[in-house]
Amino acid sequence: MSIVSPFVNIRRELHQIPELGFQEFKTQQYLLDYIYSLPQERLQIKTWKTGIFVKIKGANPSKTIGYRTDIDGLPIIEETGLSFSSVHTDRMHACGHDFHMAIALGVLSHVVYHPINDDLLFIFQPAEEGPGGAAPMLQSDIMKEWMPDMIMALHIAPEYPVGSIAVKEGLLFANTSELFIDLKGKGGHAAYPHQTNDMIIAACSLVGQLQSIISRNVDPLDSAVITVGKITGGTVQNIIAENARIEGTIRTLSPDSMVKVKSRIEAIVKGVEVGYECETKIDYGCMYHQVYNNEELTKELMEFARADEKMNVIECKEAMTGEDFGYMLKEIPGFMFWLGVDSAFGLHHAKLSPTEDAIEKAISFITGYLSYKGK
Ligand SMILES: CC(=O)N[C@@H](CCC[C@H](N)C(=O)O)C(=O)O
Numbered sequence: 001m002s003i004v005s006p007f008v009n010i011r012r013e014l015h016q017i018p019e020l021g022f023q024e025f026k027t028q029q030y031l032l033d034y035i036y037s038l039p040q041e042r043l044q045i046k047t048w049k050t051g052i053f054v055k056i057k058g059a060n061p062s063k064t065i066g067y068r069t070d071i072d073g074l075p076i077i078e079e080t081g082l083s084f085s086s087v088h089t090d091r092m093h094a095c096g097h098d099f100h101m102a103i104a105l106g107v108l109s110h111v112v113y114h115p116i117n118d119d120l121l122f123i124f125q126p127a128e129e130g131p132g133g134a135a136p137m138l139q140s141d142i143m144k145e146w147m148p149d150m151i152m153a154l155h156i157a158p159e160y161p162v163g164s165i166a167v168k169e170g171l172l173f174a175n176t177s178e179l180f181i182d183l184k185g186k187g188g189h190a191a192y193p194h195q196t197n198d199m200i201i202a203a204c205s206l207v208g209q210l211q212s213i214i215s216r217n218v219d220p221l222d223s224a225v226i227t228v229g230k231i232t233g234g235t236v237q238n239i240i241a242e243n244a245r246i247e248g249t250i251r252t253l254s255p256d257s258m259v260k261v262k263s264r265i266e267a268i269v270k271g272v273e274v275g276y277e278c279e280t281k282i283d284y285g286c287m288y289h290q291v292y293n294n295e296e297l298t299k300e301l302m303e304f305a306r307a308d309e310k311m312n313v314i315e316c317k318e319a320m321t322g323e324d325f326g327y328m329l330k331e332i333p334g335f336m337f338w339l340g341v342d343s344a345f346g347l348h349h350a351k352l353s354p355t356e357d358a359i360e361k362a363i364s365f366i367t368g369y370l371s372y373k374g375k
Pocket of ligand 1: 095128129130155176177178248249250286288320321322323347
């Protein structure tokens with residue numbers, strides 16, 4: 001049996017207990033148990049809903065550096081076949097938050113034993129996948145009291161090799177909004193369509209029309225995405241559906257395009273309402289502000305990483321992923337970067353299996369950066 005590092009082991013244990021946003025009770029307890037097992041002299045720990053704030057007193061502080069990790073999982077049935085697969089039915093850490101937490105604990109424990117000069121604030125944030133924990137955490141009294149002067153976070157990137165980070169100054173991740181559209185018509189016998197208003201037909205037509213917003217209403221040089229990830233409707237094969245529901249997400253590189261896309265969705269849904277003689281309801285669910293990296297701090301991070309012979313720096317393009325860390329970066333200068341984990345399957349895939357060597361490499365890189373930055 002091979003021996004794995006303590007933080008790889010932590011990742012595996014966390015991987016087994018994924019929980020959805022604001023339900024991360026076991027995860028919170030696991031994190032607290034670990035944090036309370038460390039020497040407590042320099043630590044102040046406060047819980048916030050299912051999240052945690054940990055302040056670490058520096059040796060000679062002139063500022064506070066924030067480090068944020070997300071902690072929630074996704075409603076996915078895991079198909080990795082790993083020996084440490086999720087034991088929670090229909091739940092999986094398919095976005096790497098198990099990696100993010102293990103790395104955060106590794107960095108936290110390093111700075112407890114090897115204090116830097118500056119104070120540090122670790123933020124274990126719930127509900128990144130939705131409905132969003134960053135914005136309310138930012139508004140909390142704890143955050144107001146312990147507000148860091150700068151903040152950083154990482155996200156695993158399956159497409160980049162282990163031993164690399166990918167980052168860019170300015171816009172890194174898109175503006176996002178969830179999208180839920182309910183359609184209600186008149187159901188009936190499958191053999192008598194003329195007596196009904198079929199919501200399966202209306203929903204199919206609507207999904208096609210939504211894509212025309214991207215190709216015909218958004219400036220081609222200002223990208224946007226509408227993804228419909230789920231359609232439900234009807235009851236059985238020989239009854240015409242009275243109800244249908246479309247669930248999706250909108251991504252835009254500019255906040256202006258988000259406004260435009262939504263106004264076009266509303267117009268098209270109105271058209272479907274008239275055309276298919278049905279009732280409709282639109283709900284935008286949760287919305288995330290774009291992730292915008294502070295130019296100066298990001299440049300400095302890239303220079304630091306380039307000087308590290310164990311780290312390869314990739315200058316990446318912006319991505320249409322969303323991250324509520326964008327709300328923190330709106331208020332606090334800082335950055336997010338991609339951490340290469342080399343997986344054949346991407347984020348949100350049931351077979352995502354990031355390479356665990358990336359965990360120790362990330363801990364060593366980040367602790368090095370914190371010692372340099374927090375001098
Ligand atoms: C990094 C990542 O994958 N983040 C998620 C955030 C989802 C926000 C929300 N639930 C939505 O779908 O808009 C992503 O899907 O990009």
